[in-house]
Amino acid sequence: MTRYSFWAKVRPAMTLPLDVLAQRAKGDGLLARFGRDLDLALIVGDGDLDWLVEIERGVVARVTRGPLIMPRSDLRMRAASETWARFLEPVPPPGYHDLFAMRRYRRIQIEGDIRLMSAYLFYIKRLFELLRPREAGA
Template sequence: MTGEEIARILGRLPELVNENEGLVRRGRTLSGEFLVQADDTPVHIRVHEGRIEAVETGPFRMRAWRFAIKAEADAWTRHWEAMPAPGYHDVIAMTRLGVARLEGDLQPLMAHLRYVKEVLALPRRFAKPTETGAGRA
């Protein structure tokens, strides 16, 4: 997938998150904007009390965000496989593997880590059941 394709998938987060009351409840103390980047394509995600208010694709000049999670499009593609390979199963593992990086004020990310990890894993719903990271190197 390309960065633009990743951005289109992230554009579906409002419907995926806002219909999930348990997830909204877990994120109820998070309000603000964070950045997810795939290749050179920035995607700003605005959250208010756990609900995704907006997902906007850049580029933007001087757009503020609290924290950012940046990775190549291939890493996001592997993260969203039905059964991701070890190291691609969550965003923290991706940083340890060296395929993603975190930037900015990490306090709100760490305070809401489960929520953010679950939000960013939701696109796995679109993975084909036969897709598996088990055989990938």
């Protein structure tokens, strides 16, 4: 057991390129169609690293890299970095290719406002798809 290190928590390994999400989301037709009137504070857990993705009126307004200090959130989706790495493959393997596939095999934790998630599930799934290399600039 190693001693808790504040510095180790500052820059944990990162798999999901959430720092480019806002840029990739700009002008995406699918997000525009399915994001009508959506306000959402989404925490995405990538291993030990949490991100806060804030959606306002269907637009990715802010993406904040953790550590997060007591953030308000509507929905939290967390998986191991190794799981996200497989999800991000251009042709992901069965069981890693979709958020619900990962849920089916207990590879992702989904908690929070499930009503809101259900109403905007196409939008939320699209956010994650945009993180795949092949979706960049598509």
